[in-house]
Amino acid sequence: MKVSQRGLVEMNLDAQYKYVIIGNSAAGIGCVEGIRKVDKEGSIAVISEEKMHTYSRCLTSYYIAGVVDDEKILFRPKDYYAKKNVTPILGKKVVKILPEDNHIVLDDGTRIGYSSLMIATGASPVIYDIPGNNKPGVFVLRTYEDARRISEAAAPGKRAVVMGGGLVGLKAADALHAKGVEVWVIVTSPQIMSQTMDRDGAEILRKQLEENGIKVMTETNVEEIIGNKKVEAVRLSTGQTLTCDIVIFAKGVRPNIGLAKDAGIDTDYGILVDTHMRTSVPNIYAAGDVAEAKDFITGERYIHAIWPNAVEQGCIAGQNMAGRDVEYAGGIAMNSVDLFGLASIAVGFTRPRGKDHGYEIISRSIPEKKFYRKIVLKDGVIVGAICIGEVEAAGVFAGLIKRRANVSKIKELLLREDFDYAKVLGEGLIKDTSYFATA
Numbered sequence: 001m002k003v004s005q006r007g008l009v010e011m012n013l014d015a016q017y018k019y020v021i022i023g024n025s026a027a028g029i030g031c032v033e034g035i036r037k038v039d040k041e042g043s044i045a046v047i048s049e050e051k052m053h054t055y056s057r058c059l060t061s062y063y064i065a066g067v068v069d070d071e072k073i074l075f076r077p078k079d080y081y082a083k084k085n086v087t088p089i090l091g092k093k094v095v096k097i098l099p100e101d102n103h104i105v106l107d108d109g110t111r112i113g114y115s116s117l118m119i120a121t122g123a124s125p126v127i128y129d130i131p132g133n134n135k136p137g138v139f140v141l142r143t144y145e146d147a148r149r150i151s152e153a154a155a156p157g158k159r160a161v162v163m164g165g166g167l168v169g170l171k172a173a174d175a176l177h178a179k180g181v182e183v184w185v186i187v188t189s190p191q192i193m194s195q196t197m198d199r200d201g202a203e204i205l206r207k208q209l210e211e212n213g214i215k216v217m218t219e220t221n222v223e224e225i226i227g228n229k230k231v232e233a234v235r236l237s238t239g240q241t242l243t244c245d246i247v248i249f250a251k252g253v254r255p256n257i258g259l260a261k262d263a264g265i266d267t268d269y270g271i272l273v274d275t276h277m278r279t280s281v282p283n284i285y286a287a288g289d290v291a292e293a294k295d296f297i298t299g300e301r302y303i304h305a306i307w308p309n310a311v312e313q314g315c316i317a318g319q320n321m322a323g324r325d326v327e328y329a330g331g332i333a334m335n336s337v338d339l340f341g342l343a344s345i346a347v348g349f350t351r352p353r354g355k356d357h358g359y360e361i362i363s364r365s366i367p368e369k370k371f372y373r374k375i376v377l378k379d380g381v382i383v384g385a386i387c388i389g390e391v392e393a394a395g396v397f398a399g400l401i402k403r404r405a406n407v408s409k410i411k412e413l414l415l416r417e418d419f420d421y422a423k424v425l426g427e428g429l430i431k432d433t434s435y436f437a438t439a
């Protein structure tokens, strides 16, 4: 949208774009690409409080380990914004959204108007209120800058305590270990990866960490971070004190909903969106880790805070912002981590508990091969799967979940180490492919 200088002055704005996107990461870039599928010309501004060109957050731990550099971490090439005809406004924080006037305000006072707005502000790590949590040597791992700072602090002979045994905690632990740092992972729950992995799977992964020199303590909390001018030790709930130079908070994230909430947009844990990724304000959309969107399996709203979901949601929102009518089928969880060469993937709904009736669970474990597979079914349809060791099948399971395919007649095959959809069909193990037909 082109607005004359006079128009901008009359509206008391410094700039006006047809599309304004807050966030320069998975959902923000997904949104650019969704818009450009439909509208090649409309003006787009992408705003981020981070100065960095768009990069992959998933690779930040590999940056610490030194496996990925400043080039390889980029999500899109350096000429991306120019090629997509996008104005990047980087290193600026959005402090206000004014939906009634269709404009936003930056931290330097700049006012930018929009016809439609995308909120893709992601999430921020939670730092618990314990004594010493702001000492030098305490870190979180979310941004490129966080990774750079951790990388500078990490050196052979140093000792680190990672608080949290989820995806980010384990990736951080793995990266620090690769830099020659002695690492303890301290976990409140009885197991690592308690959000995504079942007990048996988590035990295999814990063993893998410990065999490779990372120490894991479950059912333990860090109660205090001790040190004069910087981190020197932590005091644990067991009464033990661990000497260390680095502490990483990896105890989960919280969606950055503040801007939306202050603007009167409906929020709960995240920003509430419909299946078009539209918020309660018709020309404002949200996507990614900040958005509570439809869950594929339950149909309820949920945040699956993973990269592919953020890109897909952003892309769907972008197309809708540009006038196409596209619906989001719903997200599924998909968490993968490779620990010292042992790959694991948990996809979909993997942990039915006592109160969740009507689920069937089949599983197989070959301890000497570190092979573990568990499939969760409901009425013959796969709703979740865990693969450790042989993970190639995880993509097939994800596909079957999305197609709601009834697999009742080939259930046992799903547990084979060499299970592969093409192979199963090719070897004639299944003659009637309608087993995979959409239910």
Ligand SMILES: Cc1cc2nc3c(=O)[nH]c(=O)nc-3n(C[C@H](O)[C@H](O)[C@H](O)COP(=O)(O)OP(=O)(O)OC[C@H]3O[C@@H](n4cnc5c(N)ncnc54)[C@H](O)[C@@H]3O)c2cc1C
Residues within 6 Å of the ligand: 022, 023, 024, 025, 026, 027, 028, 047, 048, 049, 050, 057, 058, 059, 060, 061, 092, 093, 094, 095, 120, 121, 122, 123, 141, 142, 143, 167, 168, 171, 256, 259, 287, 288, 289, 290, 305, 306, 307, 308, 310, 334, 336
């Ligand atoms: C260490 C680590 C490893 C991960 N590994 C994986 C993995 O292996 N696989 C996987 O699927 N997922 C992984 N994830 C999760 C994945 O990175 C997130 O799901 C994804 O980044 C979400 O994208 P997003 O665009 O919604 O938000 P974010 O990536 O959080 O981006 C938010 C954007 O909004 C900007 N922003 C926020 N507030 C403002 C404001 N007020 N003004 C201006 N700009 C603002 C930020 O600067 C940023 O550009 C990992 C995450 C971390 C931290």
